[in-house]
Amino acid sequence: MCGIVAYVGSKDAAPILLEGLQRLEYRGYDSAGLAIVNKTLRTRKVKGRVADLAAAVPARFKGGVGIGHTRWATHGVPSDVNAHPHVDGAERVAVVHNGIIENADELRAKLTVDGATFTSETDSEVLAHLIARTVKDTDSLEEAVRTALKRVVGTYGIAVLDAERPGEVVVARNGSPIVLGIGEKEMFAASDVAALVRYTRQVVHLEDGELATIKADGFHTFTMDATETAKEPLTVDWDAGHYDTGGYEHYLLKEISEQPETVARTLRGRVDDRFHIAHLGGLNLTPHETRAFRRVKIIGCGSAYYSGQIGAQLVEELARVPADAEPASEFRYRNPVVEHDTLYVAISQSGETYDTLAAVQELKRKGGRVLGIVNTVGSAIARECDGGIYLHAGPEVSVASTKAFTSTAVAFALLALHFGRVHDLSPADGRRICEGLRRLPAQIEEILAKDDEIAGLARKYADHAGMMFIGRVRGYPVAREGAQKLKEISYVHAEAYPASELKHGPLALIGPDMPTVAIVPDDELLDKNLTTLGEIRARGGRVLMVGHRAADPRLADDCVVVPKNETELDPILLTIPLQLLAYHAAVALERDVDKPRNLAKSVTVE
Numbered sequence: 274m275c276g277i278v279a280y281v282g283s284k285d286a287a288p289i290l291l292e293g294l295q296r297l298e299y300r301g302y303d304s305a306g307l308a309i310v311n312k313t314l315r316t317r318k319v320k321g322r323v324a325d326l327a328a329a330v331p332a333r334f335k336g337g338v339g340i341g342h343t344r345w346a347t348h349g350v351p352s353d354v355n356a357h358p359h360v361d362g363a364e365r366v367a368v369v370h371n372g373i374i375e376n377a378d379e380l381r382a383k384l385t386v387d388g389a390t391f392t393s394e395t396d397s398e399v400l401a402h403l404i405a406r407t408v409k410d411t412d413s414l415e416e417a418v419r420t421a422l423k424r425v426v427g428t429y430g431i432a433v434l435d436a437e438r439p440g441e442v443v444v445a446r447n448g449s450p451i452v453l454g455i456g457e458k459e460m461f462a463a464s465d466v467a468a469l470v471r472y473t474r475q476v477v478h479l480e481d482g483e484l485a486t487i488k489a490d491g492f493h494t495f496t497m498d499a500t501e502t503a504k505e506p507l508t509v510d511w512d513a514g515h516y517d518t519g520g521y522e523h524y525l526l527k528e529i530s531e532q533p534e535t536v537a538r539t540l541r542g543r544v545d546d547r548f549h550i551a552h553l554g555g556l557n558l559t560p561h562e563t564r565a566f567r568r569v570k571i572i573g574c575g576s577a578y579y580s581g582q583i584g585a586q587l588v589e590e591l592a593r594v595p596a597d598a599e600p601a602s603e604f605r606y607r608n609p610v611v612e613h614d615t616l617y618v619a620i621s622q623s624g625e626t627y628d629t630l631a632a633v634q635e636l637k638r639k640g641g642r643v644l645g646i647v648n649t650v651g652s653a654i655a656r657e658c659d660g661g662i663y664l665h666a667g668p669e670v671s672v673a674s675t676k677a678f679t680s681t682a683v684a685f686a687l688l689a690l691h692f693g694r695v696h697d698l699s700p701a702d703g704r705r706i707c708e709g710l711r712r713l714p715a716q717i718e719e720i721l722a723k724d725d726e727i728a729g730l731a732r733k734y735a736d737h738a739g740m741m742f743i744g745r746v747r748g749y750p751v752a753r754e755g756a757q758k759l760k761e762i763s764y765v766h767a768e769a770y771p772a773s774e775l776k777h778g779p780l781a782l783i784g785p786d787m788p789t790v791a792i793v794p795d796d797e798l799l800d801k802n803l804t805t806l807g808e809i810r811a812r813g814g815r816v817l818m819v820g821h822r823a824a825d826p827r828l829a830d831d832c833v834v835v836p837k838n839e840t841e842l843d844p845i846l847l848t849i850p851l852q853l854l855a856y857h858a859a860v861a862l863e864r865d866v867d868k869p870r871n872l873a874k875s876v877t878v879e
């Protein structure tokens with residue numbers, strides 16, 4: 274949510290900042306801005322995309338130090354004035370900010386009494402005024418930033434520029450990531466490594482409560498009470514190519530198409546064909562501790578939560594341990610009862626989602642044991658958990674999650690296999706699951722080969738005002754994720770229901786104008802599902818069936834046949850055609866596929 278980039282060096286800052294902002298645009302894209310120092314502070318900010326900002330930056334916008342921002346509005350509408358950077362009245366200090374300042378109204382009132390004039394509706398502007406007040410009285414931007422932040426309640430990742438100290442930028446982190454990039458006689462900072470990998474892969478992650486000063490010749494980090502901290506640079510695994518569209522029209526299509534490889538990466542080195550178990554070294558649990566858990570509770574938001582529902586089903590089926598999933602955004606607010614014999618599992622692609630992080634922190638405060646299933650290595654949620662499984666799915670740029678969703682379900686299959694084999698899953702069943710897992714990448718390829726067929730179906734169904742998605746038991750989270758993908762990127766209203774619940778209410782919606790996407794795997798519930806299709810057809814409803822065999826034309830108008838795996842693993846494959854369906858519907862409706870309206874990739878605010 275929002276992106277920050279900062280540069281100090283001998284090159285021109287503006288092109289570097291614009292390139293970095295473009296890489297971060299998936300995190301927020303309603304307005305963007307830059308500030309550089311060239312004797313005086315110069316800013317440019319516009320409502321719109323980074324391309325609009327680039328067009329507004331004059332050729333003479335030169336200087337070797339600068340900060341930039343791409344915004345996802347929280348306080349105040351998207352507009353030129355509300356865009357960051359924000360500056361103080363004397364135009365000495367410029368600030369870019371991710372997060373929320375909770376006591377902004379109170380600070381604004383005090384600063385106004387002191388003579389400050391505010392130009393924007395944002396909470397962030399108070400930071401520029403606060404820092405500017407202190408920097409006049411000290412000879413240190415670091416000290417001014419520390420002093421100002423002590424008065425702030427809320428979350429922030431910030432970068433601060435002082436016109437009188439043109440060789441440095443001060444950054445700080447509390448609940449919103451900041452990472453430093455180490456170059457040759459130049460330094461970078463950003464809210465995400467995506468903005469840095471074109472220039473360097475040597476990075477340093479700041480912790481909450483930590484600040485840093487970056488200068489062309491290096492950096493130093495310190496805490497809010499000015500104690501120096503020691504940091505070891507890390508090498509980022511992914512290069513700039515991983516953040517490109519790679520010749521695809523959209524990141525989303527690239528990420529859907531990558532899934533045979535990303536699933537293989539999630540599985541690599543983790544499937545043991547000798548003992549039919551999963552190797553999950555990062556769990557930090559002995560078999561004895563694993564057996565002692567009597568429940569598994571899974572938390573995550575949005576698609577991460579739906580993948581958790583698939584995970585809960587897998588854990589119950591393979592390990593016969595009660596498991597359920599709940600939105601982290603709800604869990605954290607209901608003062609949850611935390612049990613010592615429950616294993617908590619937090620899911621997050623970004624590792625930054627604020628609601629999920631806050632839920633993990635609440636669990637830790639109450640002594641809960643929390644595992645993370647996370648894609649982003651070293652992210653806040655990964656660091657907060659007691660252990661976990663990294664997805665290794667690579668950077669996911671498109672706002673709609675696809676490959677991370679699939680890899681999370683695969684990681685849950687591994688976790689459930691591990692739990693199962695510690696409990697009562699037989700070696701024969703363990704072997705069956707191991708073999709099924711190994712078949713997944715090739716079967717995903719088979720589904721991707723149906724791209725043209727699914728694109729045709731998407732065009733056929735895309736012009737409906739709404740669509741119903743149904744599934745039973747294992748198929749229900751698949752239906753929920755299918756509906757989520759469709760509404761998120763095509764803006765077509767999509768509602769997901771358990772097929773078993775249809776006749777308890779939503780059947781009233783069914784008719785020729787409300788087609789149903791029905792998830793119908795070849796499992797023990799097949800007959801029940803076919804009966805439901807009959808009920809829909811009897812009400813004039815159109816049906817697009819996604820299952821393992823060609824549909825009886827009396828029960829479905831159209832059908833996507835998906836390769837069959839082991840019954841427990843089928844939901845992983847059944848989701849893939851729904852990703853393609855949503856993608857092609859969004860393309861047919863000419864939506865902004867990778868940056869859907871009102872959304873951002875990482876929701877780092879409450």
Ligand code: AGP
Nearest residue numbers: 575576577621622623626673674
């Ligand atoms: C998925 O398509 C959505 N963009 C959204 O629901 C997402 O899954 C959710 O915000 C959680 O994100 P996370 O996995 O990064 O925590």
